[in-house]
Amino acid sequence: MSSTIPFHETLDLTLCGSMGRVHRLCRDAVTLAVEPLGLTQSRWTVMIHLFHLNQGCTQQELAHSLGIEMPSLTRTIKQLEQQQIIVREADAEDKRSKRLYFTEQGLNLLETLRVIIADVKQNLYADLTTNQLDTMAHGLVQMEKNARQCINHYSGDK
């Protein structure tokens, strides 16, 4: 399909900018769709990841799953706790850790959320073939690896 000049060559680093933009737009789309539930981007994202992990995971594990740093998560967790969607319980073994659980109410909200998201997801992925999506997913993983190496290189770490 590339007998012509490869499309990405015209983009300089714009591939990267493109990802940021698409990311924002996808999250905006979902956030709009779930607006009636009173959830922001970071809040529904945390809920989905907590669903995919086991309930009872630590904040550390959740932050890792999300690919964000702890302080970013702390803020969102606090909001979800205030909305009584999740609860934090200190781990008996290791008193530093806190384990996260959905409340009854939170589980109900989660169900609704998942239904809506499944729908939005179909729209977002429309006209993209399975192979295309697969290539993108793999490419992103590779780029993530590259970027981390790059960062290590430039920050002069061991």
Next chain:
Amino acid sequence: MSSTIPFHETLDLTLCGSMGRVHRLCRDAVTLAVEPLGLTQSRWTVMIHLFHLNQGCTQQELAHSLGIEMPSLTRTIKQLEQQQIIVREADAEDKRSKRLYFTEQGLNLLETLRVIIADVKQNLYADLTTNQLDTMAHGLVQMEKNARQCINHYSGDK
């Protein structure tokens, strides 16, 4: 290549999260590499886009090229102006518009910036084939289109 379960299926909406993460990491990598130049992510990004457009473009045009909103750009422009990297000149025809130009100093900085970025880019795209990058670029464009439609749909516009 997908006789097994397609990789992206395991990701739920994580493809979207992945993009956000890779976007942040790529920008971090470049920002680290250009650290000696005293530029933040938003500032070097604006410089690169201004380079690709014609100098003398309006803020409107630049914001569109960047895919960000005007207020986000205004802040960055102001910083670049304070660093004497670019200047804003009121358009003679339409006094509402301001046209953007690199200063002498800004042009020199731009050259250095471009050299460094070309290098980082190579590292970021390492081990990705041209076809892969192409597929990703096209996929992103399609997803951006989908997301915008989605947003229009859910915001109940005309």
Next chain:
DNA sequence: TCCAATTACTTAGCATGCTAACTATTATAT
């Protein structure tokens, strides 16, 4: 011609990512 709508830009303030620095707990090494 002149008032209303539109456009380019700005300002103010929010959302969500980050790093740096703090506390409390646990693990390690002498």
Next chain:
DNA sequence: ATATAATAGTTAGCATGCTAAGTAATTGGA
């Protein structure tokens, strides 16, 4: 056994995206 390291979480404050609302200039219709 105890002092030092590391780890989980928090707090404070920055960077950069956004929307809403304001100003000044332009356009367009009565």
